Amino acid sequence: MAEITGIYTASHTPVMLNFPDRIPAELKDEIFGAYKAMGDDFMSGKPDALIVLSNDHLHNFFLDNFPAYCIGCAESYESPIEHWLHAKRRVFAGDQAFGAYLLQEAYQADFDPSFSMEMVLDHGSLTPLELAGVDPDLPIVPVLINCVQPPMPTMRRSYALGQFLGRAIRAYEGVDRVAILATGGISHDIATPRMGMVNEEFDQTFLTLMEKGDIEGTLRYATDFVHTAGNGCEEIRMWMAAMGAADGAPFRRAYYRAVNDWYTGIGIGRFEV
Amino acid sequence: MANWQEMMPSTRAYLMNKVLYELHHKPDDLAAYKADAEAYLARFGLPQDLADCIRNNDVANMYLTGVNPYLLRAHCIGVRIPEDVSLAALRSLLTHEDYNNG
Numbered sequence A: 001m002a003e004i005t006g007i008y009t010a011s012h013t014p015v016m017l018n019f020p021d022r023i024p025a026e027l028k029d030e031i032f033g034a035y036k037a038m039g040d041d042f043m044s045g046k047p048d049a050l051i052v053l054s055n056d057h058l059h060n061f062f063l064d065n066f067p068a069y070c071i072g073c074a075e076s077y078e079s080p081i082e083h084w085l086h087a088k089r090r091v092f093a094g095d096q097a098f099g100a101y102l103l104q105e106a107y108q109a110d111f112d113p114s115f116s117m118e119m120v121l122d123h124g125s126l127t128p129l130e131l132a133g134v135d136p137d138l139p140i141v142p143v144l145i146n147c148v149q150p151p152m153p154t155m156r157r158s159y160a161l162g163q164f165l166g167r168a169i170r171a172y173e174g175v176d177r178v179a180i181l182a183t184g185g186i187s188h189d190i191a192t193p194r195m196g197m198v199n200e201e202f203d204q205t206f207l208t209l210m211e212k213g214d215i216e217g218t219l220r221y222a223t224d225f226v227h228t229a230g231n232g233c234e235e236i237r238m239w240m241a242a243m244g245a246a247d248g249a250p251f252r253r254a255y256y257r258a259v260n261d262w263y264t265g266i267g268i269g270r271f272e273v
Numbered sequence B: 001m002a003n004w005q006e007m008m009p010s011t012r013a014y015l016m017n018k019v020l021y022e023l024h025h026k027p028d029d030l031a032a033y034k035a036d037a038e039a040y041l042a043r044f045g046l047p048q049d050l051a052d053c054i055r056n057n058d059v060a061n062m063y064l065t066g067v068n069p070y071l072l073r074a075h076c077i078g079v080r081i082p083e084d085v086s087l088a089a090l091r092s093l094l095t096h097e098d099y100n101n102g
Helices: A025-044 A096-108 A123-132 A155-171 A200-211 A215-228 A231-246 B011-025 B029-035 B037-042 B048-055 B059-064 B069-078 B083-091
Strands: A003-010 A049-054 A069-072 A076-079 A090-093 A114-116 A140-145 A177-183 A251-259 A264-271
Touching: A003 A025, A003 A155, A003 A231, A025 A123, A025 A251, A025 A264, A049 A123, A049 A155, A049 A231, A069 A096, A076 A123, A090 A123, A096 A140, A096 A155, A123 A177, A140 A155, A140 A231, A155 A177, A155 A215, A155 A231, A177 A231, A200 A215, A200 A231, A200 A251, A200 A264, A215 A231, A231 A264, B011 B029, B011 B048, B011 B069, B029 B037, B037 B048, B048 B059, B059 B069, B059 B083
Parallel strands: A003 A177, A049 A140, A049 A177, A069 A114
Antiparallel strands: A003 A264, A069 A140, A076 A090, A251 A264
């Protein structure tokens, strides 16, 4: 039986690595400090394995075959896949047995994810791991959600997937301590006319609903208002999955700032599991 | 405005997506494109207007084809269209009533 040591949520954007100096140095340092603080908190839980809830940005998946959900079942994961990303090439250890377990349990629980033994992680996984200073030798299982190409799975289904993951992780006997990092969102537009116009009102309402523990209200708000907060905000499906895995544990925001020159609402938080 | 132009890719969007995807994922494609964009694009049998807006780095018109925004964004960075140029091209399509009202 595994213990969940922490469930973290954090935005990601390649701009942090490619164009970090588009914002003032003090602000950049403050944000990088917030990611590092998340990483320190995360490592203090001494996890043996990490579930990374993230999304592929049309690198591993294309319109020839695009899964709604995909569980990584590889021994290791190279990163980054983007030739243009300003990041050191790294290889993350994978927990193949854990991935295979989650996949098989998912089918038993009436979820139908695809799986991949060839996944190469993109900035969506790499950026927060890199900024948090997570040890690449800590074995990971990536769980990817389609947030980038409509039609996409619903917010509610992503929450339900997270509920399943929480139950399956807690029942797993292969490791003792597991952390979850859900990464994406919050308000941001990618390559649209609104790019760089973060909807802070959406983000504040969304974070407040989560802090109130209003799960139904959060799901409804995410579903009904995501269209006001940008195509990148569709990535809050990972936050919905984290909320499902948290099984009612309270959420606390650690950091929020609307950063227009990084085009993104930078939010970091954790569920007090 | 809505988050997406197309809730299911049209064939035109698919064709442009295919080019931008292969250009930045197949090992020799970016070099081939840089060496001779016209010859590279001819491989795909694109309608001429789509080929033209790719070759001309016409970010606004690429957006209007319904191309996947992540492929467009990666392309802008990958072929080094200056950040402020691609932003300005996109912003030129914004009308006031579009902003955050769905």
